[in-house]
Amino acid sequence: MNAAGAVGPAAVAAQVAAVVAGAPLLAGLMRQVRARLEGRAGPGIAQPWRDLRKLMRKEPITPVGTGPAFRTAPLLLVASTAVVAALMPLASTATPAGVRSDLILVVALLALGTVALALAGLDTGTAFGGMGASREMTVAALVEPTILLAVFALSIPAGSTNLAAIVSGGIHDSARLASPAGLLATAALAVAVLAETGRLPVDNPATHLELTMVHEAMVLEYAGPDLALVELGAHMRLTVLLGLLASLAAPWGIATTASAAAVALGLVLFAVKVALLGAALAAAEVFWAKLRLFRIPELLAGSFLLALLAVTASYFLTGE
């Protein structure tokens, strides 16, 4: 096996490692940005990591009346997100996973984690678990058309749903990204990402008030290592989705060749891009309020419209 052959698998491993290790840091960064903007000192960006370590040390707890679904959901959440991290061309398109990095598959794998958590929420048999699951699935169901339509819009210029192909197409032909279709699709995808990751204005990750909880209500019964996994999974999802957004909107720097240096550069740029995006999101969240649950469809309808416009625009601008 030559050096070039080893770079690919190494890049995949590096991506996964970066996402796993960086996700809590991203969360910490965002909280820190928020705290500073709100005039607080903030716990520092490593706080999520400290929380996770603390939780991992606690006794694993199985609430009475829950079943295997409850226990496996956190594992599945982290595992599916890790697979997504491996699949996506975050740092390099020239990985062995690149040929399989199908955009639809990525979306589906992320949805798999959501479904697993929702089932876990129902498995507890508590009112909160059920409520969280119900709301989460409602939002997820409504987000789906937006995401897929945005995917559709982004795939048209590349003629493929392969992420690596889309990203390398974006690198070689930057005009695509600035086209109306590209912008509209990215905007639609951004809204969808907010909804998928449970950020404001769709859900408030910091709340524990019954009436406003969505994601938190679902995982209310988790404790100890299980909770750590759930938290880690949520952070990873955010990182991966922001990474996806970054890769699609600003693919510059992602390695297209199997060279170790390019991959390292790509990795650094990935961290920077995601950190910037996260900071921007955190800054924006300071000025947003959470929407009522039944106002969320309006937001999602708006993003759906953007995605639809993106598709038609991409048709009318490229289809001659």
Added chain:
Amino acid sequence: MTHALTTALLTAPVAGPLLASAAYAARRRPARAAGGPAAWLGLLSPLTILLCGAALAVTVPAHGAATAYGRMLRADALSVWMLLAIGAVATLACAASPGYLAREDADPPTVRRYHVLVHAFLAAMSAAVLAANLGVLWTAIEATTILTAFLVGHRRTRACVEAAWKYVVICSAGIALAFLGTVLLYYAARQAGISEASALDWPALAARADRLDPAVVRLGTGLVVLGFGAKAGLAPLHAWLPDAYGQAPAPVAALMSGVLSSVAFTGLLRYKVIADAALGSGYTRVLLAGLALLTLALAAALLLGQRDHQRMLAYSSMEHMALIALGAAVGTPLAAVAVLLHILGHGLAKTVAFCASGHIVRLRGTSRIGRVRGLLAEAPALGTAFALAVIALLGLPPFALFAAELGLARAGFAAGPYCAAALAAALALVLTSFAALGIRTARMLLGPPPGGRPPVRLGAVAGLPLAAGLLGCAALGTATGPLTRLLTAAAAIIGGH
């Protein structure tokens, strides 16, 4: 085939039942009201018809039409097919008769009168089928009206008298119109130079029909269609049907609905052959298709509001006769095959349905649909027989009516846009009838047994004819086997031009 044998085969279907009728009339002292071996002697005459039909079914397609008594009686493939239908349905009906009479607790004179009339009725139908002369055909059909009038009024209740009166008055008036039509046709034939002896002779008329005056034939055929249509249950003179079928003894209702109406319709078909040769097929097509659609619409509308299961079956008969008429209107060879299959299939299925319906009336003491519930649970065999008969009548496989309706649809859509439109309308109406019939049957059959009584057994004597009828109908729908040649030959007579 020797002349004597032919004569015998043509005579027996008329003479046999007549002899049986006479024998019953002569028997002064019926040992018991019903049952016993004597009751089963009644099966001899329908079996005679069936056997003669079978024998003729072998010879006629091979050697052409058989005649006897100087062309008074004539059996072509169509007659033989109808003879088979009469024989089959009559065998079932006569097999069901002893059971019916036993249940009615009829007194000996009534039983005797019943048998006398039923066998005479069979003779009249055979005569109508075998008559070569249109006048004789008419006489025989009018004779069936008179004979069945007493059978409809068999029980002498108010309802029976009412039904019989309506039956006789409406049918006689209708059939009188048919006679007027026949007279006009005779006039046209005489003016066309056909001799007095053969001016009403069907083969002669059919052969020389192109010489007849179109205007007179048009008028005559119109009257005949109205007249024989009354007997066949076609609008506008259809209204006697539910009353008569509802009040007649179940086996007689089966005979009337199963074969009498189609015998009358075959009579009509004979005239249609002449009219088509004289006028082209457009006139009878419009006339028959119009009446068929009208009848279908009436039957569907009345089925929708129906609350009585015997009347329901009567309206279903109207529906089927209308489909047969529609097939005749289409008139292609395929449609003719469908019509003949329909006639025989409907005869068998309707016989089973009416006999089962009779048992139901006996079981529940009423023919109101609303009063019958959970029949399948209460009387499994009877319920199944009724269900299967209705399934057959709804035109579902494997019964013959499915094959017939399939053939009709194919033929109809192939016969030009107007036929296709008529057929589309007919299919819509049939769908309505289907739903109405289905809903009512479901109400009667389904559900738990009322009152938790133990299941009622039907018994072999009552069950056998029902099973035989259903089997026959299913077999006919699956394959015509040895009857195929006869079927083709008969279809050529009514649709072969």
Added chain:
Amino acid sequence: MNDAVYTQLLDLACGAFLLAAVVVLWLRQLASIVRVFALQGVALAAVAALLGTYDRRWEVLAVATGIGVLRAGLLPLLMRRALTALAPAPGHPYEEDVSEARETEPLVNVAASLLSAALLTLLAYAVARPLVELNPTPATRALPVGLAVVLIGFFTLVTRRRALAQVVGFLLLDNGITATAFLAASGVPLIVELGVSFDVLLAVLVLRILTTRMRAAFGGTGLDDMRELSDR
């Protein structure tokens, strides 16, 4: 007999034949109706006899005799006997009840009935045109009369409330057909004629028997009582 006389006589007989049908519509007393019906039978027999004499076909004469016996004799006799059988027995509380003997209130009143008869006759003329044109002879020119009587008979059947009146209607219809047969083609073949007559006779017998049963079951022969069998 020369042609002019023959035509005159034939037209006279046909006129009487049609007139009798109209008079049946006019009358209310069932007994009178039966009497007029018998007269019509005579007219019919006369038509047949005239045709037979003119064509010198003696078998037609024989048929005419038979028809005369049946239509002017036997059938009216049967009906008269039915009528007496229906009348309340002496000493019966309703002895004075004449409803059984009268067609008190037909479905369509007498004036409208007569008007309808006129219209039906016109219709018969219109319809019979092709029949006449096929072979214009004095006999066929009278064909509309036969058709008109058929229509009037049917009309009587539809509008009369008494069982016996309805029977008369049916017989008018039948007379009309027989007349048509004679006028058009000097009658149908003998065997057919026999069969037809026999059937008509039987039909009337059946109706008579049913009338008796009706009276036993319903206490009268008013057809309006018979509405038990319906979908209502």
Added chain:
Amino acid sequence: MNVIATATVTVAGLAAAAALAGAALPPRARAVTAGVCTAALGAAALAAGTAALGGRRWSASLPGLLPPAGIHLAVDALSGLFMAVGGAVVLAVAVYGIGYAAGHGPHGIASRGAQAVLPVFALALVLVPAAASVSTFLLLWETMALTSLLLVLAGHRAGSPARQAAVRAAGIWYAAMTHLGFVLLLAGLALFAAGAGGETFAALRAGAAGMPPLARGAVFTLVAAACASKAGAVPLHPWLPRAHPEAPGNVSALMSAAMVNLGVYGIVRTGFDLLGGGPRWWWLLVLGAGALSAVYGVLQAAVASDLKRLLSYSTSENLGLALVGVGAAGLFHATGNRAAASLALAAALLHIVNHAAFKALLFCAAGSVLRATGVRDLDRMGGLRARMPATTAFFAVAALGAVALPPGNGFFGEWLLLQSMIHGLAVPGVFTAIVLPLAVAVIALSAGLAAAVFVKALGVGFFARPRSAPAAEAAESPPTMLAGMGLLAAACAALALVPGLLGDGLSRAVAAAGLADGRPLTGGALGVRLDRLAASLSPLWVACALTAALAAVSALTRLTARRRRRGNARLWDCGGGAPTARMSYTATSFAEPLQRVFDDVLAPEQDVNVTPISESAYLVERVRYQRRVPDRIEHRLYRPFLDTVTGLGRASRRLASGSVHLYLGYGFFGLVALLLALAVGA
């Protein structure tokens, strides 16, 4: 002798044997013998179908049967696909049915009649795709309809009066709608036969090109409407959510997994093979109906709380998706994009195969639950995973397929469908630019809602704690039922992991429909690659990656954790403390947000009844709250029509008033009208 011929003859023989066994044997032996014979029938059909998918062909004609037309049979790869699916479903469900029937009394599905009819239904099911003439097709189609109707009615005397009434109503709806479909099909095919001048499929194929466009359009519309009704497509669907739930478990599995497919088969066979494709509007109709059914079906499923009703609406949804694929294929074909057309058709067919596997399993599992608890209402289930672990596992496997997420078996089909849409846009046309994005949105929305639906079904129905006594006392199903479900689960797994093995067969089936000029997709055990399009997917790889990641995460957690032993604790519930079962979320509450979001479409009816106590108007004694989500299409489209027809029937009773004068009057006016017409006409 040809494999297919042998298998087909075997199928017929086994059907006869099974029907006889069902009709004649005593109760105990009946179910076993008939079941084994039916299973063998399924296996034979599967063999025939597989052989046909492998490229073999067979045809036969029996002119003596079904006068006057005769029977014509022919099997090509397209027929083979549907035969194989039908056969496989029959095989597994028949095994399941042996145990299922044993749990019921002498009536119902275990009765003589039902056991005799079931094999005939199976026979018709697997032979419909083999029909090669109009008459044969109609005969088998109607036999299938009739036998399934009889089986739906099998439970007519069981349960409460309300349940009996529901069975009766279901039977009537089913009979009427299926006959409507039959009439449409009859009209369409008869018209086709008339136009093409022959009734065998070969003659139709030869004569179709010569027919005028209007006639072709009429034929297609009629046939497509009939087939769409069979496939449960909106708005011809009302029979489906009634009949499938009321049918016994094994029957609903057969109907929902195998029978509805034949609707799609009819459209594909007629539209592509026999008519040779057609203008865009045909396929827009199909696509529109498919999209409507997909969204409407899944929405109704989302708010349904009756498990079997939920599954039936989901059938409507999935067949809708297949119809979207068929419609898209037609659209691409009409615009000349043959590659995308064959891909879309392959996707539709694959989706049908997948749907058959998971829906049969879902209905079997639902049947097991119903048999064990007598409960169909999700609100009264719960906690079954403890009492019925195997059934729950099977349901979960199938549900994973139904939500179309990896590694389930539904994912690949929908992925393929989306791929065909994306690549279909490569060919210009304003039409496709508008239609395809909407179709993608519909697919996505239905996929998203399907996830909510099956999370609800699995989470509320099987997880948490029992919410009623029957659910708490449920017992696991007997081995034969589990074996049947195991077969289906194995099929689901195989389809999920190595769908590529179907690639050649699918290509042949698409070619048999007259679409492919190459092989739309190639693949083996490892993955699938699309012909001429840059897309590939390896479900096996995804499954392995997921498993590996799961193992890694699990191992890492165990390694880093301080304490390994899991402790038990009371449920916290935000401090509320161990809630009772009555406090847990029900299916109704789960669906409430979705129902509010789609309020305008679903138009739920609710009814609040407040009873104050007698002393005071302000104190409430009882509040009765009732909410139903009726099938709105049925209410708005069918009810008024049915009411009108019923009113017409009632009014028309006056036509038969009993007056002899009226009756004679009909004749008199008929005569006068005839004479007038003749007089005027002359």
